[in-house]
Amino acid sequence: MIVTHALTKRFGATVAVDAVDLHVREGDRYGFLGPNGSGKTTLVRMLLGLVYATSGEIEVLGRPVPKRVAEVLPQVGALVEGPGAYGHLSGRRNLALFDAAGRGGGRRTRARRIGEALERVGLANVDQRPVKAYSLGMRQRLGLAGALLRRPRLLILDEPTNGLDPQGIKEIRELLIELNCDGTTVFLSSHLLGEIEQLCTRVGIVDRGRLVLEDDLAALRAATGRILLGTPDPAAAAAVLDGQLESRDGERLVIRHDDPAALNARLVGAGVRVRSIEAERRTLEQVVLEATGPGSDRFGEP
Template identity: 70%
Template sequence: MITTRGLVKTYGQVTAVDGVDLDVREGDRYGLLGPNGSGKTTLVRMLLGLVFATRGEIEVLGFKVPRRVREALPRIGAMVEGPGLYAHLNGRANLTLMDAAGPGGSRSDRKRRVGEALERVGLAGIDRRPVKAYSLGMRQRLGLAAALLRQPRLLVLDEPTNGLDPRGIREIRDLLAELNAEGTTVFLSSHLLGEIDALCSRVGVMDRGRLVLQDELSALRAPTGRVLVGTPEPDRVVALLNGRVEKRDGSRLTVRHADPGDLNTELVQAGIRVTSIGAERRTLEQVVLEATTTSSDRVS
């Protein structure tokens, strides 16, 4: 669906994107992670032909970008750096204008598409207020509705839950999962670990313009070879396992062992009570911190 090879974008002496080889496959829920300023938005803009690459190759839906981007765009729904809306018009009027700019169809078809898009993002009861009176969350929902107008094969979103409350974030996440199940490939750029962790099946990590990591989320969060054990008898466990306990936090122990089942059997046979046990897995936060060198936007 999306492939880049050696993609570079420079602004004078600044390299915003540095040799990125992106691989987004059909059916993916792909999350592009990285701190602010890591090059995510610049990369997304190049994918859509909004910014030209300094060098490298881009292919989206089988079309070379930017040379054939006009052929790809009707099949793509996108929201980058917030929705582009006419502030003096209401939401329905905004979507009607956006739909009119696309492929033809009767007035009733356009009205139906607009209504369905508003329904999907939770704005079916939209009133006649101008967009300038909308909350940030409502504007984000309206921008997503615009991206869904023509049932795209590929959905490209940059920080789509910006400004939403926790319930709104959950609703948008569920909507994106539903769209993906119906066949839409989702490419989501965000700096929010929880958003990517809860939705995505594949992850790329940007740092200082480079794609430093790209893999299945399940592979990145594979077992570490340690087991987390909860027990009211931690001293007995430490004595029994003879140096295999690597960390102790009250009644919770981290044990060097490959199989939670075998370890549970060993403890129970020794007469030790076990309240919880399971394989330790790396969190997405740990994965990202290990892969990146950018500390934050702090200035020392």
């Protein structure tokens, strides 16, 4: 769905995007993750033909961008750097103008599609207030509604949960998963580790303009070879473990072992009560720290 080769963008002496090779497959929920100022938005704008690359190649939906971007955009929904809108007009009127200016919609179905898009983002009961009276979260929802008007094959979103409260973030996450299950590929740029970890199936990590890691999230969060055990009998468990115990914090134990089922059977057989047991996996935060090194604390949490 999206492929770039050695994609580079310079602003004078500043290299904003540095030789990025990106691969977004059909059906992905792809999290493009990086701290603020790492080049994410610049790259997203190049994918949409809004900024021209200094060098390199871009292919979106099998077509070169920007050369054939006019063929691509009717199949792409996008929200970049916050939603644009006429503040004196209502949300519905803004969406009508947005739809009329684009391609691939149609006047006959416009009112129905606008209603469906507003309902999907939680603005079905929006009144005739001008957009300038909207909260930041409502504006963000309206921008996402605009991206959904034509049922796109590909969604390209830049920080789509900006300004939303925790409930709103959860609703947008569930919506994006639903859209993905219905066949829409989602490319999501964010600096929020927790949100990417809950939503995405594949991630690319960019730091200082360079793509430092790209892989399926499940592969990146591989088991560490340790097991997390919760037991009301920590002393008895430690005695049974025979030197495999790495750490103990009250009733929570970390054990060197790679098979939770076998370890559980061993403990239960020895009369140790097991409250919880699971393989430890790397968090996305750990993956990012390993990939980017010092300075990665510029990433945020939701």
